[in-house]
Amino acid sequence: MTPLLTALIVGLAAAGIFALRPVTAKIKTVLNQNSVVDFQIKFQSLQLILTAVVLLLTYLLNPENFARFFRMGDVNAHISKITWLGVTGNETWLEIALTLGLYITIGTGIFMFFQLKKAGVDYRYFLFSLLWSIPFSMANAFSEEAIFRIGIVSPLYGIFSVSVIVLISGVVFGAPHYFGMPSGIVGALMAGFLGWLLAMSLVETQGLLIAWAIHFAQDVVIITSMILMSRKLDSVPA
Structure with missing residues (x-):
């Protein structure tokens, strides 16, 4: 019953995020x-x-698991070995956030750079865009981590294996990004990988901080770019 309720809650929440846009x-x-x-x-x-x-x-759905994961967590917890990423298992999640997280952010930046180049943005408004993106990114990263990580990992932990849970989180997070930003197949794959990694961080650190921090960095790049691409940036910033 819990998996069905989890799918219903997260599914409706994902649909709700899309519904909020026209609202x-x-x-x-x-x-x-x-x-x-x-x-x-x-x-x-x-x-x-x-x-x-x-x-x-x-x-x-599961108060005990919720209390386990809805906290900062241990950033010095060690990550599991991931051979294809070159992760040995000796690294802490803090080190992963500062290294692999940086590479992911650079990848996001490169993807968005080509979007900015195509749009012919006015970089005079970069600082304005960056400053506004910070609170938006803080809020968006928290919301999406709460829904797509806590909302999936917390109720399913102990029911399915960790590998299955993090895969579900990655797929559920990646699929909607086909229509989001970054968009298309590349955007969906990038988001799916990120969702998988962040779900793993939630499980292994027993907390949300690392997942939120890495997600926040991506959102700063994305939302800053979105503001820069706005066609109304010729107006005086308020």
């Missing part, structure tokens, strides 16, 4: 002159409300 677009109140910043202020606020509901339902 947000219909909110007439303008909070910032830049269209992307204005959208993100409203969207992230609504998404945090959705996240709170998911966290409550996840807690009710």
Whole structure:
């Protein structure tokens, strides 16, 4: 029963994230002159409300596991050996966040660079875009980690093997990114790999900090790029 309820909660939450976009677009109140910043202020606020509901339902499914994972965790816990990534198993998750996490962020940056080049952005607004992206990235990384990591790992831990759970998290996180940012098959694969890795970090550190931090770094790159690509950046930043 728990796996079915988990699939229902996470599935509805994922659908809810997509549903929030047209809802947000219909909110007439303008909070910032830049269209992307204005959208993100409203969207992230609504998404945090959705996240709170998911966290409550996840807690009710398995309070013991929820308490195990919904915390900072041990960043010095060792990662399992992953031969194809060159991970020996002697590294801590903090070291992985600072090395592999950096490479992933650079990869995301390269992907977004070509999107920016195609859009012909005005880099005079880089600092404006970066500063706004930080709070948006903090909120978005928390929401998505709560839904796609806590929401999957917490109720399923002890029911399925860890390898199956982290694979589910990767697939469920990657698939919607086909329509998101980064988009397409490449975007979905990148997000799927990231979801798999972050789910593993949640299990092995017994906490959310490493997963949130790596996700936050990706979102800073992505959301900064989204704001830069906005066609209304010619207006004076508010």
